[in-house]
Amino acid sequence: MPPDVVTAARPKFVTPRKSALDPGVERFVVRGGGAMVFALEAGDVLALALAEGGQAVEIAAFSAAGRDGLALFGLAGGGAPDAITAILAGSAEDAARVRSGLARRGLDLGRVRAARLFGDAAPAGATERLLAEAAATVVVAAPTGPGSVWEQGAPTDVVAEIRRARILPAGQFRLPEPLAEPRLDIVIDAASAVSFEVFAGEYIQIVDVAGRQCSDFLAFRRKALDRGLLRGIEATTTRTMTGTAYPKPGLHSKFFDQDRLPLVEVVQDTVGRHDTFNLACTARYYEDMGYFGHINCSDNFNGVLEPYGIDASRGWPAINFFFNTNVGADNVIWADEPWSRAGDYVLMRALDDLVCGTSSCPDDIDPANGWVLTPIHVRVYPAENLFKRAVGYRMTPDAPLELTRETGFHGRLAALTRSFTEYRGFWLPTCFAAGGPQAEYLACRERAAVMDLSPLRKLEILGPGAEDLLQGLMTRDVRRLTPGQVVYTAMCHAHGGMIDDGTLFRLGPSNFRWVGGDDAGVNWIKEQGALSGLDVHFRTATDSIHNIAVQGPKSREILAEIVWTPDGRPTVPELGWFRFTVGRIGGYDGTPVLVSRTGYTGELGYEVFCHPSDAGTVFDAVMAAGAPHGIAPLGLDALDMLRIEAGLVFAGFDFDASTDPFEAGIGFAVPAKKADDYVGKAALERRRAAPHRALVGLKLSVSEHIGHGDPVFVGRARIGVVTSATRSPHLGATIALARLDISHAALGTAVEVGRLDGYQKRLAAEVVAFPFYDPEKTRVRA
Structure with a gap:
C-alpha cells in the first residue's frame, strides 16, 4: 500500500484550528452494496482501499465532454456498468445522490464502460491508486449479490481518499454534492x-x-x-x-x-x-x-x-x-x-x-x-x-458518518405504526397502534410476538486462525463449540471491564459469526485480529443480514409450519436451546433463512435471519402462519418489560466498561475452568475472588416510576444505583435491576430508591432474586 494512503491507522487528534485531515485530502466511505460520485480535477489522485477485503469494485468515469473517461486513469473498460446500474435502481440514499449527481451534469451511464477492481480474494487494505490525467466525474460502486444468509459473503466497505493536486487558498472550499437539484x-x-x-x-x-x-x-x-x-x-x-x-x-x-x-x-x-x-x-x-x-x-x-x-x-x-x-x-x-x-x-x-x-x-x-x-x-x-428521516451516526468518533437506515422489515412495520425511534443507526418501532406495549407484552407471554432486531451487529470471523483468536477474546470456551451451536458470552478489557455481550455462532470449523449489541465489540475483534498475526479475516454483515425474533409459547408451532430444512439439518421442532439450523421459507426453492433458538424475552423463542431483500417475504410468512395463534408485532417498549422481567442485561444500562461480568449479573458466562488465557482473565479471577458490587433484583412496595440512574440508599449512605426498571405486568409491581455494594446485596435486604434529590422522596424496596419471571427458565428451555 502506498505510504500516503491511510485506511486503518488511528486518526490524528483534532486540535483547535486544525482539521483531522491534511490540506487537500478528502476521505469518504463507499458502503458495501452502495455507490458514490466524485468530481476530480487534473492531477488529483483517487485511492481506493478495501476496509475488510474480499470486495469487488466497479468504476465508471466520464470525461469533461461526457464521454467514457476510464482511459484518463489508465483503465480499460470491460463491459457495461451493470453493477452501478443495479445499485442506482434501488431506493438507498446514496443511490439517489448518485442519480442526482449524474443528472445534474447531464451524464448518461449508457455511454460509458466500466472497469472492475479487486475481487473475492483481495485482502483487507488492498489499494488501487488512480491518477486523473484530466478533469473527470467518477462513479465508484461496491456491488453485492443477494447471497444466502449462511454464506458469510457480506459486502464490505471501500475507503475512497482523494488527494487534490490544487490546494485551495484560504477562504475557498469545495462544496459537498447536493442532495438533489436545488432551487x-x-x-x-x-x-x-x-x-x-x-x-x-x-x-x-x-x-x-x-x-x-x-x-x-x-x-x-x-x-x-x-x-x-x-x-x-x-x-x-x-x-x-x-x-x-x-x-x-x-x-x-x-x-x-x-x-x-x-x-x-x-x-x-x-x-x-x-x-x-x-x-x-x-x-x-x-x-x-x-x-x-x-x-x-x-x-x-x-x-x-x-x-x-x-x-x-x-x-x-x-x-x-x-x-x-x-x-x-x-x-x-x-x-x-x-x-x-x-x-x-x-x-x-x-x-x-x-x-x-x-x-x-x-x-x-x-x-x-x-x-x-x-x-x-x-x-x-x-x-x-x-428525503427520508435520518440522524447522523458514527460507529466510533473517528468513523465515517452514517445516516439512520431502515431495516429490511421497515416497510411492513411502518404499515402498522408511526412510532419509531433511532436505535444504533436504524429506525425501530417503539409500540404499535393496534394494542400498545401492554397488549404486545401479553401476546409474547401468552401466544407469540415478532420484533425487529436487525440493528444487532453482525461480524463474520473466518480463516484458520479464527478459533484461536476468539478463544483469546471471549470469556466462554470457544473450543467447545460445535458447528450448529451458539453460545452467549462476554468480551472484556484487560482490567475486566466489559466491552460487550453477545452470541457467537459456529458455522463451520473455521467459520464464526458474532452477533452483539454494539459496534464496540465488532471493533475490538477486528483490532485484536489485526494485532494477533493470525490467519483470520473479517466481513461486517450488519447491513446484509437482518433478523426478526419470533418469541412466545406458540413460536415453535408457527415456524415449524413454514421453515423447510434440508436432510442432515435439524428441523425447527428438533432445534435445541442455543442451536441453529439453516433452511428456507416455503420449501426447497424458498427464501433462505438461518433460524436460531435464541431470544431476549425469557420465553420459548427463535430468531430468523435473512437477507434484507427477503425480509418482506419472511415477515409476511411469519405473520400469516402466526395469525391463527394470535401473533402480534412487538416494539421496544414491550421488549424492555420482557427482558427486565427475564433478568437480561442491556449495554449502557446494566453494564459498561467499568463493570465486570459478575457485577453485570452474567458471571455464568465466565467459566472458572477455562484453561486457555484470554483478555481480562487475570483481572476477572481477582474480581471473582473479591467482589465489590453485585447486580440484584429489586421489588418496590409502591407502584411508582423509577428509572436508570436512580440512587439506592440505606439510611444516608448511597449503596448503589438502579440500572434498569419497569412496571412488571407479571408481578403487578415495579421491579428493577440494580447494582449494589456487596454488603447490601443479600436477598431480603431492605433498601430505598431515591427520587428528587434522594432525600425528599424515598421508595421502599427489597432485594429479591432475579429473573423475576420463570427463574428456572423452564419456558425458554421447553
Whole structure:
C-alpha cells in the first residue's frame, strides 16, 4: 500500500484550528452494496482501499465532454456498468445522490464502460491508486449479490481518499454534492447573514462547509408578516409542544411560533449536537467581553430582514445550528468547539410559507466557531423531493458518518405504526397502534410476538486462525463449540471491564459469526485480529443480514409450519436451546433463512435471519402462519418489560466498561475452568475472588416510576444505583435491576430508591432474586 494512503491507522487528534485531515485530502466511505460520485480535477489522485477485503469494485468515469473517461486513469473498460446500474435502481440514499449527481451534469451511464477492481480474494487494505490525467466525474460502486444468509459473503466497505493536486487558498472550499437539484443555492460568507423565502413543503439544507462553524437560523410565517404580525420560532412554545426541556444537546423534531403553529420540522441531522436555544449573538455579548463594535449575528439579521418589513431586534431568538453547548451540574451553560465536520448539515422541511434568515456566526473570541470563521451554505430543494428521516451516526468518533437506515422489515412495520425511534443507526418501532406495549407484552407471554432486531451487529470471523483468536477474546470456551451451536458470552478489557455481550455462532470449523449489541465489540475483534498475526479475516454483515425474533409459547408451532430444512439439518421442532439450523421459507426453492433458538424475552423463542431483500417475504410468512395463534408485532417498549422481567442485561444500562461480568449479573458466562488465557482473565479471577458490587433484583412496595440512574440508599449512605426498571405486568409491581455494594446485596435486604434529590422522596424496596419471571427458565428451555 502506498505510504500516503491511510485506511486503518488511528486518526490524528483534532486540535483547535486544525482539521483531522491534511490540506487537500478528502476521505469518504463507499458502503458495501452502495455507490458514490466524485468530481476530480487534473492531477488529483483517487485511492481506493478495501476496509475488510474480499470486495469487488466497479468504476465508471466520464470525461469533461461526457464521454467514457476510464482511459484518463489508465483503465480499460470491460463491459457495461451493470453493477452501478443495479445499485442506482434501488431506493438507498446514496443511490439517489448518485442519480442526482449524474443528472445534474447531464451524464448518461449508457455511454460509458466500466472497469472492475479487486475481487473475492483481495485482502483487507488492498489499494488501487488512480491518477486523473484530466478533469473527470467518477462513479465508484461496491456491488453485492443477494447471497444466502449462511454464506458469510457480506459486502464490505471501500475507503475512497482523494488527494487534490490544487490546494485551495484560504477562504475557498469545495462544496459537498447536493442532495438533489436545488432551487436556491446560496453562499453565506463568513461573519455575514442572508434572507430568503421558501414555500410550504420545500426543504432547507444548512451546510457547514468547512466544519466547526455555527449558523443561526430564523423563520417567520409569511402570511402573518403580510398581516403586520411577527410570528417566528419561539423557544418556550417549542419546548411545550414537543414535550422536551432543555438543557440537552440536539434539536427538537419541530419548531413552533407563539401561536403554536409549526414552522419547520427536522428531517435529517448529521451532527446531533447543536444549541440550548439561546439568542443569536448580540452586540452586548461582545461589549461585555471588551470588544466594542464587534460584528454580530443579530445586527446582521436586522440588515437582511429589513426588506420584509421586520423591525430590528437587539437579540434574535434562533436555532443555533452546530453550536456546541450544554449545561453543567451547576446549571450554567458552557460552550466548546462544534462537533460538526466539513460537509455536515441539517435538513428541514418548511411547514408553511416562510421568510428565513441564516448566518455564518462572526464569533471569533471564544471556541464557538473553532477560532476560525468560515462560510455556511444554504440549499433549498423543491417539495417534490422525498428525503427520508435520518440522524447522523458514527460507529466510533473517528468513523465515517452514517445516516439512520431502515431495516429490511421497515416497510411492513411502518404499515402498522408511526412510532419509531433511532436505535444504533436504524429506525425501530417503539409500540404499535393496534394494542400498545401492554397488549404486545401479553401476546409474547401468552401466544407469540415478532420484533425487529436487525440493528444487532453482525461480524463474520473466518480463516484458520479464527478459533484461536476468539478463544483469546471471549470469556466462554470457544473450543467447545460445535458447528450448529451458539453460545452467549462476554468480551472484556484487560482490567475486566466489559466491552460487550453477545452470541457467537459456529458455522463451520473455521467459520464464526458474532452477533452483539454494539459496534464496540465488532471493533475490538477486528483490532485484536489485526494485532494477533493470525490467519483470520473479517466481513461486517450488519447491513446484509437482518433478523426478526419470533418469541412466545406458540413460536415453535408457527415456524415449524413454514421453515423447510434440508436432510442432515435439524428441523425447527428438533432445534435445541442455543442451536441453529439453516433452511428456507416455503420449501426447497424458498427464501433462505438461518433460524436460531435464541431470544431476549425469557420465553420459548427463535430468531430468523435473512437477507434484507427477503425480509418482506419472511415477515409476511411469519405473520400469516402466526395469525391463527394470535401473533402480534412487538416494539421496544414491550421488549424492555420482557427482558427486565427475564433478568437480561442491556449495554449502557446494566453494564459498561467499568463493570465486570459478575457485577453485570452474567458471571455464568465466565467459566472458572477455562484453561486457555484470554483478555481480562487475570483481572476477572481477582474480581471473582473479591467482589465489590453485585447486580440484584429489586421489588418496590409502591407502584411508582423509577428509572436508570436512580440512587439506592440505606439510611444516608448511597449503596448503589438502579440500572434498569419497569412496571412488571407479571408481578403487578415495579421491579428493577440494580447494582449494589456487596454488603447490601443479600436477598431480603431492605433498601430505598431515591427520587428528587434522594432525600425528599424515598421508595421502599427489597432485594429479591432475579429473573423475576420463570427463574428456572423452564419456558425458554421447553
